Amino acid sequence: MSNRKVGSDRVKRGMAEMQKGGVIMDVVNAEQAKIAEAAGAVAVMALERVPSDIRQAGGVARMANPKIIEEVMNAVSIPVMAKARIGHISEARILESMGVDYIDESEVLTPADEEFHLLKSEYVVPFVCGCRDLGEALRRIGEGASMLRTKGEPGTGNIVEAVRHIRKVNGQIAKLSSMSNDELMTFARDLGAPYELVKEVKELGKLPVVNFAAGGVATPADAALMMSLGADGVFVGSGIFKSDSPEKFARAIVRATTNYEDYELLAELSKDLGEPMKGIEISHIGEKERMQERGW
Amino acid sequence: MVRIEKTVGVLDVQGAVREHLLALKTLGVKAVSVKRPEDFDGLDGLIIPGGESTAIGRLIREQGLEDRLRAFHNEGKGIFGTCAGLILCSTDHSHKTNDLRLGFIDMDVERNGFGRQVASFEMPLKFEGIDQEVEAVFIRAPYIQSVGPGVKVLASVDDKIVAAEHENVLVTAHHPELTEDYAVLNYFLDKFVDGSEFNA
Numbered sequence: 001m002s003n004r005k006v007g008s009d010r011v012k013r014g015m016a017e018m019q020k021g022g023v024i025m026d027v028v029n030a031e032q033a034k035i036a037e038a039a040g041a042v043a044v045m046a047l048e049r050v051p052s053d054i055r056q057a058g059g060v061a062r063m064a065n066p067k068i069i070e071e072v073m074n075a076v077s078i079p080v081m082a083k084a085r086i087g088h089i090s091e092a093r094i095l096e097s098m099g100v101d102y103i104d105e106s107e108v109l110t111p112a113d114e115e116f117h118l119l120k121s122e123y124v125v126p127f128v129c130g131c132r133d134l135g136e137a138l139r140r141i142g143e144g145a146s147m148l149r150t151k152g153e154p155g156t157g158n159i160v161e162a163v164r165h166i167r168k169v170n171g172q173i174a175k176l177s178s179m180s181n182d183e184l185m186t187f188a189r190d191l192g193a194p195y196e197l198v199k200e201v202k203e204l205g206k207l208p209v210v211n212f213a214a215g216g217v218a219t220p221a222d223a224a225l226m227m228s229l230g231a232d233g234v235f236v237g238s239g240i241f242k243s244d245s246p247e248k249f250a251r252a253i254v255r256a257t258t259n260y261e262d263y264e265l266l267a268e269l270s271k272d273l274g275e276p277m278k279g280i281e282i283s284h285i286g287e288k289e290r291m292q293e294r295g296w
Numbered sequence: 297m298v299r300i301e302k303t304v305g306v307l308d309v310q311g312a313v314r315e316h317l318l319a320l321k322t323l324g325v326k327a328v329s330v331k332r333p334e335d336f337d338g339l340d341g342l343i344i345p346g347g348e349s350t351a352i353g354r355l356i357r358e359q360g361l362e363d364r365l366r367a368f369h370n371e372g373k374g375i376f377g378t379c380a381g382l383i384l385c386s387t388d389h390s391h392k393t394n395d396l397r398l399g400f401i402d403m404d405v406e407r408n409g410f411g412r413q414v415a416s417f418e419m420p421l422k423f424e425g426i427d428q429e430v431e432a433v434f435i436r437a438p439y440i441q442s443v444g445p446g447v448k449v450l451a452s453v454d455d456k457i458v459a460a461e462h463e464n465v466l467v468t469a470h471h472p473e474l475t476e477d478y479a480v481l482n483y484f485l486d487k488f489v490d491g492s493e494f495n496a
Binding site: 078099 | 308309310311312313314315331348350351355358359379407408411412413414415416418419433434435436471
């Protein structure tokens with residue numbers, strides 16, 4: 001037993017590597033979790049409300065009731081993730097103590113700390129965090145995030161922000177790859193990112209952790225789009241259980257994520273799905289209501 | 297060594313595909329992604345990677361790959377299942393699940409046998425047939441509860457079996473592709489792909 005090492009970077013990042021090419025679905029109860037698992041989800045995110053309902057309900061959005069999370073954990077054999085508020089050490093520790101497989105330090109919930117994110121390297125449980133650009137991505141990795149995702153604009157069913165975020169990150173990585181080493185410190189300063197991680201990304205030519213798409217995925221074509229822009233996998237929040245037929249949408253989005261370049265199949269998958277969730281045009285959301293502006 | 301002429305596929309429906317492809321290239325074989333039945337043509341070996349076994353099993357069926365996989369096994373070609381791949385290669389004697397079980401090795405498997413992610417671990421592992429201990433990363437890993445006749449056990453953690461082989465199939469509960477220790481992948485290539493025993 002003594003030579004077993006838990007909570008190492010390799011173990012925490014490796015868990016996210018195993019989710020690649022897969023779809024992680026938001027669920028609010030055990031029944032939805034079972035539907036997600038049967039449809040081929042690689043994990044579920046246990047929540048009290050999906051983002052579009054959080055948006056509608058207003059008020060303070062917090063970590064889900066542990067009872068809901070426990071029910072979901074008991075209902076499925078795939079990994080279960082849960083969200084903690086940005087900077088909420090106690091919510092994160094509670095989720096860790098429950099044996100949740102991954103914590104999303106999430107801007108979908110109301111931040112508990114507007115200045116400091118969690119020091120995620122201190123935990124055995126791995127964390128996923130949102131990012132809009134390379135600087136934000138590397139700040140989160142610097143704090144110990146083992147997985148990233150685009151922030152997008154959650155609960156809108158509008159893919160435009162997730163597209164903006166993944167293009168930004170990948171564009172900055174491409175730019176960094178072509179820089180000479182004497183430019184890196186200034187680039188790190190401009191990004192507001194740790195220098196060592198900037199160097200590492202230049203050497204690898206990619207992020208040292210996986211980066212999923214999230215925030216606005218509503219259709220199989222949205223999932224395929226994000227994969228073709230270089231996402232390692234897809235989170236779907238409101239897009240499944242706010243659609244007309246969650247089971248069909250769940251199955252179709254799973255297959256679309258695997259076969260994102262097979263356009264004939266994508267056409268087939270997109271037939272007879274019924275209505276996707278109703279979307280929101282981003283400019284209709286006041287700047288203060290934009291979840292992506294939470295965190296830094 | 298004729299390895300350079302060998303082609304090994306990595307089942308590419310979900311999971312740690314990229315790592316296996318990279319590792320194979322590093323070891324000097326031609327590595328290809330396998331998404332459709334026709335991708336099996338010309339393969340000398342196949343890796344079923346880690347990922348979520350329920351998702352991979354479902355996609356194997358939906359992509360129409362199950363028959364081709366079984367045929368590949370019957371042809372005696374080398375197959376290596378890691379983690380989720382181990383689960384898929386197992387039998388389901390107790391009929392616990394409707395998920396895909398290919399039955400390539402006669403063994404019963406306990407999924408997530410070491411616990412949830414917070415119990416995932418890495419450790420140096422003694423591996424039969426490899427001189428030095430290998431770096432082994434276990435992620436929500438399964439273990440093998442029992443093996444049938446003729447199945448050779450290759451590694452255990454405490455009393456739990458974590459690697460085994462039978463005829464043309466090798467399985468491990470850990471993820472050799474997550475480390476730069478390629479000893480187990482080399483073992484697979486030497487014995488199951490280059491080797492002539494089942495792969496003339």
